[in-house]
Amino acid sequence: MSSQKHVIVIGAGVGGLASALRLLAAGTRVTVLEAAAATGGKMRTVPSAAGPVDAGPTVLTMRWVFDDLFAAVGETLDDHVTLTQADTIARHFWSDGTTLDLCADSSQSCAKVQSTFGAKAAQEFAAFSERAERLFTAFDAPMMRAAQPSSMALAATVLRDPRLLAAMAPHKTLAQLLETSFTEPKLRQLFGRYATYVGGSPYLSPALLSLIWHAEGTGVWAVKGGMHRLCAAMSELIQTKGGTIHLNSPVHAITPTNTGLSVKTNADTFTPDAVVFNGDPRALGHGLLGDDICKNMPQSALEPRSLSANVMAFAAVPTRTDLSHHNVFFGDNPKDEFGPLAQGHDPTDPTLYVCAQDRGGGHVPNGAERFEIIMNAPPCTDAAQRNEQKATACQTQILNRLAQMGLTFSPMPTAADLTQPADFHAMFPASLGSLYGRSPHGMTAGLKRPTARTTTKGLYLAGGGAHPGAGVPMATLSAMHAVAAIKTDLGLI
Structure with missing residues (x-):
């Protein structure tokens, strides 16, 4: 055991958890350090009277990525989470009363497009x-x-x-x-x-x-209990396989030494053989964990920033009975959404995504059910702090827009149920609240994201801020790249 390689994973988002699982499969000793009180990262929940509400990603696609991950550690995904493929991918609403369902069956989607918009549209x-x-x-x-x-x-x-x-x-x-x-x-x-x-x-x-x-279009799955159950299952499996997870353990510094890297928390100092950083790469590039870490990371890998969001998560009884699991209520003019966003302002006519969490698998609950509403927002600044006046204005804008389209809630969610870009910036340091890392704007944007290996020997990246990009499947694939690099560099292959 004395010769067993030790890898620290900083951050227990889906990229960090996937890295830990693959590292355990490679025979390393793994310690996960998470600053928050729970694992999951952006795949987080908030409490409600109806139980924990997903307040992050809600759509599980590319299921094969997770099947591959669990198979890599000798497990089967279905033994750890219950997934149900959605017949309706999403239900779309416009203010003139038009609705359109897109379906898992492409022929059904085509038929619905034809029924709604005609043969040419189909x-x-x-x-x-x-x-x-x-x-x-x-x-x-x-x-x-x-x-x-x-x-x-x-x-x-x-x-x-x-x-x-x-x-x-x-x-x-x-x-x-x-x-x-x-x-x-x-x-x-x-x-x-x-x-x-x-x-x-x-x-x-x-x-x-x-x-x-x-x-x-190839499939959307609902996770029984909510998306956070996927990260919970991964966390449980890490510990079953012998890994260690320390919660409430923010990392304050990563320091190069003569023999590798030193990782310092409030309680401990670790000297691992390798480190996986599952945070926003901008935190490294701006020296939050030490001036000598990734000091040569190009700004083009970090800037410009992607969009953020205003997110409401709560439990209530809805007035509309025709909601699906995933719903989109469109604004009247997309330029009134994306024009202000490009100027750093909240949209004047937003499109709103409404996840009715308890309607996964076609279930229609009685009484209060859990909701997440997402409105696109621009990133904030490094100095941004929560603004209660803006939170109230945003809450009012969201609820008024949905009320115009026939959707209200009882009890009505409050501004306290809203997470702002500045809140995300506080949760994910140096991110500016951007939920997707670097912006995807420009033809070559996908080639500019930082990859798994960094300019600091022994330090690797995983998560939505690294290649191949944002989204739960992509963050999971980033772990595959990070661990492959570690295995090569530590001679584990």
Whole structure:
């Protein structure tokens, strides 16, 4: 046991937990240090009268990523969490009374688009879906599953299939692609929303992000008990496999030594063989854990920042009976959402995502049920602090907009139920409240995120701020890259 390698994982978000599991499978001793009182990171909950409410990610896609993770430690995902694939991916509402369901069955989605918007719209939807699938399939290996993606590898992929160049629309934004893909403005608005999945605006994000639709279109799963149960299951499995998790243990410094790295908390100083940092890379780049750590990290890997959000999480009885698990209430003009956001202001006409957490699997509860409402917001500043006046104004804006579309709640959620960008900045230091790390704006943005290996020997990155990017599956894949690098560098292969 004296020769067993010891790895510290800083941060118990999904990227950190996935790293810990893979490291345990590689035969290392693992200690996870988490500043908060619970694991999960952004996959967090808040208490309510109906039980813990998810107040972070709510959509589980790309299930195979998690099947692979649990298989890597000799386990089966279904033995640890109960997943139900949703028949309805999301229900969409517009203020003129139009509604549209997108479904797990692509033929059903196409039929619903035709029923709502006509035969031409259905043909355009089918063509757009085929494009998204082609792009996802082509760039999964050289981009998402590659530890060090490169423009040369992407170019080689296109050279093997020149038709991809037209599908990528490299000189177009997502909004520009949608203008030529759909004659129906509502469908342009709907699929433009997918840029926000990685913290971007459709008017500034590359057309390549249209592939996100394929990731969701191939399946959305509900986790019994809420998304946080996935992180809870991972945490339990880490401890079952012999790992250690220390909660309420913020790391104050990482210091290079003659033999490696020193990691200091309030109570302990560790000298591990390697360190995985599962926090926002901007914290390292701005010296929060020491001036000698990642001092050569380029600012282009950290800036500009992605969107943040105003998030309400609460329990109440809704007035509308036609809610699905995932619901989108669209604003009337997307430019009134993304225009202000680009200027650093809250949107004047926001689109609101409403997760009815207890309706997973088609269940319709009696009485109070748990809700999460998300409104896009700009990132904040390093000096930002919670502003109660802004919280009240935001709460009023959200509830008034939903009331106009026939959705009210009893009891009515209050401003205390709202998490602001400044709150996220406090929870995730140096993040500026950005929930997705670096912005996805620009054609080469995906190549600028920091990768697993850092400029500090023995320090590796995992999480949504690192390659391959934001989102629960991507953060989980980042752990695969980090652990592969560690295994190579420590001679564990």
